[in-house]
Amino acid sequence: MNVTFPTLIATLHVSLATVQWLTTAYLLLVTIVMSATAFVLKRFSFRALFFFAASMSLLGTLVAMLAPNFALLLLGRLLQAVATGLSTPLMFQLVFTRAPLNKLGLYTGFASIIISLAPALGHVWRIVTSLWSWRAIFVGVLPLLLIATLIGAYAIHGPALGTRGQAFDGLGLALLAVTFGSLVLTANMAGTHGWLSGQFGALLAGAVVLILVMAWYARHGRRRLFDYRILGNASSASGCCNILACNSSTLACPSSCRYTCKTCSAPAR
Numbered sequence: 001m002n003v004t005f006p007t008l009i010a011t012l013h014v015s016l017a018t019v020q021w022l023t024t025a026y027l028l029l030v031t032i033v034m035s036a037t038a039f040v041l042k043r044f045s046f047r048a049l050f051f052f053a054a055s056m057s058l059l060g061t062l063v064a065m066l067a068p069n070f071a072l073l074l075l076g077r078l079l080q081a082v083a084t085g086l087s088t089p090l091m092f093q094l095v096f097t098r099a100p101l102n103k104l105g106l107y108t109g110f111a112s113i114i115i116s117l118a119p120a121l122g123h124v125w126r127i128v129t130s131l132w133s134w135r136a137i138f139v140g141v142l143p144l145l146l147i148a149t150l151i152g153a154y155a156i157h158g159p160a161l162g163t164r165g166q167a168f169d170g171l172g173l174a175l176l177a178v179t180f181g182s183l184v185l186t187a188n189m190a191g192t193h194g195w196l197s198g199q200f201g202a203l204l205a206g207a208v209v210l211i212l213v214m215a216w217y218a219r220h221g222r223r224r225l226f227d228y229r230i231l232g233n234a235s236s237a238s239g240c241c242n243i244l245a246c247n248s249s250t251l252a253c254p255s256s257c258r259y260t261c262k263t264c265s266a267p268a269r
Contacts, residue, residue, distance in 0.1 A: 001026070001077070004134040011134065012070045017192055022074060026081045028184055032177045033085025039168050040086070041093050042161045049090050050156045054149040057083035061145060065138035076138075088115065094156070175217055179210040 001022045008019050040049065056079050064076025091111050099107040186203040193199050 001137070004137065007134045008070075008073075012073070014070050017188070018070065022077050024184055024188070025074060026077045026084075028180055029078055029081035030085045030088075031180060032173070033082055034089055035176055036168075036173055037086060037089040039166070041089060042164075042166075043168075045160045046090060046094060046158050047156050048160075049086055050152045051149075053083045053086040053090065054145065054152065056080070057087070058142075058145050058149070061138045061142050065135050065142065169221070172217060172221060175210075175214050179207070179214050182207040182210050 002020075005016065005019050005022075008014070008022070009016060012019070060076045060079030060081075060083060062076070063079060064073050067073035067076055091114070092108070095104070095107045095111055182203065186200065186207045189197070189200045189203050
């Protein structure tokens with residue numbers, strides 16, 4: 001969506017600080033939903049999760065495609081975020097549980113390519129939106145979603161794996177959501193009011209407190225969304241940093257080039 005920001009700013013009459021929430025809020029909700037999937041993938045069958053994710057994606061795409069204002073467009077993106085937060089772990093879970101061991105790397109690579117297609121095709125959609133409308137992104141995705149839903153209805157089966165009596169860590173998820181939300185708001189406040197502003201300082205202090213509380217809960221809580229100790233592994237930590245750097249550059253470069261350097265990140269044509 002970041003390649004459509006200039007068009008959306010002019011069409012919906014909003015500022016860059018407002019329109020960026022289409023990406024920021026989307027990624028925030030994807031992260032929160034993904035945090036719950038370790039339990040959800042065991043509690044519900046793959047087929048039920050697939051149909052729920054497909055329904056959220058179709059509904060979100062329709063809402064965004066027909067949105068007359070920014071609020072409804074953001075709502076559509078949030079519905080899509082729920083779908084992405086469920087479908088991405090579901091895809092890898094299907095690969096790890098159904099793919100033959102000698103082809104596990106092949107199918108994992110295919111799954112990674114699917115995820116990478118969205119930012120890779122960003123400039124294609126930028127050209128399309130410049131020739132027609134920002135709604136073209138959702139119009140083009142809608143038939144692909146319908147086809148994927150039909151294929152999934154035929155191919156995805158199997159019972160739930162079972163939670164083995166484990167209860168869902170609702171408090172941990174809420175704490176994680178509030179902590180991540182505070183970090184996003186803190187960064188947004190720095191961009192809006194400056195790094196030395198009182199608003200930024202207050203939010204930063206609150207975010208630090210929330211991080212400490214979350215760290216304490218992760219060590220002493222009876223329930224856990226996932227095992228944070230995996231981040232102590234050097235390979236896992238390095239992989240997380242690499243993914244963060246790649247995704248950050250992919251999202252930030254187009255807007256930075258246009259609004260800071262006064263140039264376009266797309267190749268001349």
